[in-house]
Amino acid sequence: MIEIEQVSKAYDGRFVVDDVTLAIPDGMFCVLLGPSGSGKSTILRMINRLVAFDAGRIRVGGKDVRSVPPEALRRRIGYAIQSVGLFPHWRVEDNIATVPRLLKWPRSRVRDRVTELLELLRLDPAIFRDKYPHQLSGGEQQRVGVARALAADPDVLLMDEPFAAVDPPTRAALQSELLRIQQATRKTIVFVTHDIEEALLLAGGIAILDRGRLVQWGAPLQILERPANAFVAEFVGGTAGGLRLLALHRVADRLRPGEPADGEPVAADASLRDALAAMIARHAERLPVVDGAGRPLGAIALADLVR
Amino acid sequence: MSRPGRRLFLSPLPWVAASFFALLFGMPALSPLFRLAFPAVRPAVFDRASFFSLWLSHLGIVATATSMATLLGVSLAVLATRPAGRDFRSIVNALATIGQTFPPAAVLALAVPALGFGPRPTIVALFLYGLLPIIENAIAGLENVPAAVRDAASGMGLSAWQRLTAVELPLAAPAILAGVRVSVTIAIGTATIGSTVGALTLGTPIFDGLAGNKLPYVIEGAVPAALFAILADMIFARLEARLRSVPPVTHN
Numbered sequence: 001m002i003e004i005e006q007v008s009k010a011y012d013g014r015f016v017v018d019d020v021t022l023a024i025p026d027g028m029f030c031v032l033l034g035p036s037g038s039g040k041s042t043i044l045r046m047i048n049r050l051v052a053f054d055a056g057r058i059r060v061g062g063k064d065v066r067s068v069p070p071e072a073l074r075r076r077i078g079y080a081i082q083s084v085g086l087f088p089h090w091r092v093e094d095n096i097a098t099v100p101r102l103l104k105w106p107r108s109r110v111r112d113r114v115t116e117l118l119e120l121l122r123l124d125p126a127i128f129r130d131k132y133p134h135q136l137s138g139g140e141q142q143r144v145g146v147a148r149a150l151a152a153d154p155d156v157l158l159m160d161e162p163f164a165a166v167d168p169p170t171r172a173a174l175q176s177e178l179l180r181i182q183q184a185t186r187k188t189i190v191f192v193t194h195d196i197e198e199a200l201l202l203a204g205g206i207a208i209l210d211r212g213r214l215v216q217w218g219a220p221l222q223i224l225e226r227p228a229n230a231f232v233a234e235f236v237g238g239t240a241g242g243l244r245l246l247a248l249h250r251v252a253d254r255l256r257p258g259e260p261a262d263g264e265p266v267a268a269d270a271s272l273r274d275a276l277a278a279m280i281a282r283h284a285e286r287l288p289v290v291d292g293a294g295r296p297l298g299a300i301a302l303a304d305l306v307r
Numbered sequence: 308m309s310r311p312g313r314r315l316f317l318s319p320l321p322w323v324a325a326s327f328f329a330l331l332f333g334m335p336a337l338s339p340l341f342r343l344a345f346p347a348v349r350p351a352v353f354d355r356a357s358f359f360s361l362w363l364s365h366l367g368i369v370a371t372a373t374s375m376a377t378l379l380g381v382s383l384a385v386l387a388t389r390p391a392g393r394d395f396r397s398i399v400n401a402l403a404t405i406g407q408t409f410p411p412a413a414v415l416a417l418a419v420p421a422l423g424f425g426p427r428p429t430i431v432a433l434f435l436y437g438l439l440p441i442i443e444n445a446i447a448g449l450e451n452v453p454a455a456v457r458d459a460a461s462g463m464g465l466s467a468w469q470r471l472t473a474v475e476l477p478l479a480a481p482a483i484l485a486g487v488r489v490s491v492t493i494a495i496g497t498a499t500i501g502s503t504v505g506a507l508t509l510g511t512p513i514f515d516g517l518a519g520n521k522l523p524y525v526i527e528g529a530v531p532a533a534l535f536a537i538l539a540d541m542i543f544a545r546l547e548a549r550l551r552s553v554p555p556v557t558h559n
Contacts, residue, residue, distance in 0.1 A: 050462055074464035085459025089477050099463050
């Protein structure tokens with residue numbers, strides 16, 4: 001549980017974070033979303049005290065972050081950033097082992113943990129353990145960055161636009177990797193991005209920020225369907241809002257059970273956006289729906305998408 | 308097959324080193340040559356001290372002065388690059404620049420009354436003179452540590468001291484070494500004038516020769532002194548290249 005209570009921060013009399021209150025439950029993937037200058041990174045960096053706040057209180061796991069020395073706090077909170085910040089003079093293994101070594105884990109435990117994390121991030125330990133950061137691609141560097149953030153098995157992971165600098169296919173792979181890891185480990189993740197698609201894909205909860213203020217906090221669907229104000233509607237929706245909404249619903253939600261249809265089927269757990277794409281591609285207004293094992297369940301029609 | 312050995316053979320470093328030490332130990336053997344060229348000078352080779360002992364003393368003076376300048380220079384650079392030390396930075400630069408502007412001969416002249424004759428005034432002069440390149444390079448090296456690396460180090464819970472010793476200084480090491488290299492090279496050359504106030508260096512034969520109108524002594528001091536400076540520069544260049552190419556492996 002991360003509790004941010006009435007936190008504010010001003011530089012030269014101008015508020016960069018203005019009276020923000022936000023409670024992130026354990027195990028949630030929380031995305032802080034907003035345009036640049038909205039204060040999202042500042043809030044993230046307040047949680048591990050890289051930025052001091054002027055007013056309010058932040059608690060992690062029930063403990064006030066100001067009640068422990070900053071170094072001790074940071075060692076139990078994972079931290080990953082856009083430019084990765086791998087130590088160029090350390091091998092991959094040493095980079096990942098940074099926090100475990102600071103915590104004085106025994107040598108063999110550190111080594112096992114590095115192996116485990118490299119495998120978790122799908123980097124072959126035999127190949128990558130001894131490489132230097134400059135020998136890695138951008139995507140590989142970011143994988144190592146994520147592994148390093150996870151190294152001491154922190155309950156909370158702070159990620160500041162970690163995938164913003166990698167190319168789109170690599171980003172997609174890293175996103176699904178992170179989702180998989182989050183689902184397997186149930187870590188609380190606070191993730192900063194300005195990319196609405198990324199937020200919708202990853203988030204369990206989205207906090208939308210505008211000029212230092214929290215303007216809306218809720219599940220992705222809620223934010224798309226009931227934006228709190230015109231700023232949110234414009235920021236998350238724009239002209240593609242309807243399509244984004246379709247992406248959040250499953251075909252199973254609008255299924256016509258038992259009804260027949262011809263042609264190539266779509267899976268019940270595909271999104272409505274996928275179904276729409278399939279209809280357009282096949283010039284079909286009706287598609288058969290099958291379950292994961294390929295058994296027919298019914299049909300979905302074009303009209304069901306706009307219901 | 309023996310590629311490293313071959314590279315060593317082809318590089319000028321071992322040749323310069325060999326010529327330098329051959330000259331250092333073999334100077335008396337060149338006596339007939341000097342006698343032939345300068346029949347009027349007796350003895351033809353400087354003999355108040357062995358060239359090896361002159362070099363040892365020269366080396367000791369340079370090493371002492373440069374070590375002190377490195378220690379103080381890097382410390383000042385560290386202070387000047389801390390968030391709290393930003394204001395301090397212009398003072399550091401001003402002081403170092405003054406140290407550099409002061410002619411070493413003037414420093415020597417001023418230091419003699421305080422420190423007496425011998426190596427000490429020379430060490431002070433070289434120390435002051437060598438500070439600027441070390442401070443400037445160390446500041447540049449520390450400032451060139453990528454902000455993301457510093458941010459990541461803090462974010463993962465390295466203390467300020469751990470960040471400095473484990474991350475910033477190792478990454479700034481090549482730049483710091485470049486500053487030390489400049490300082491050493493200058494010091495080797497400048498140390499020769501220390502002989503005018505009683506320091507034993509390869510400059511001793513030079514000034515003896517100038518004072519007594521004995522040209523061979525000037526040559527016998529100047530050539531090894533020049534080779535010494537070139538050799539030191541080559542060694543540092545090699546160290547620097549090694550530091551830049553292969554990041555050192557750091558373990559706990």
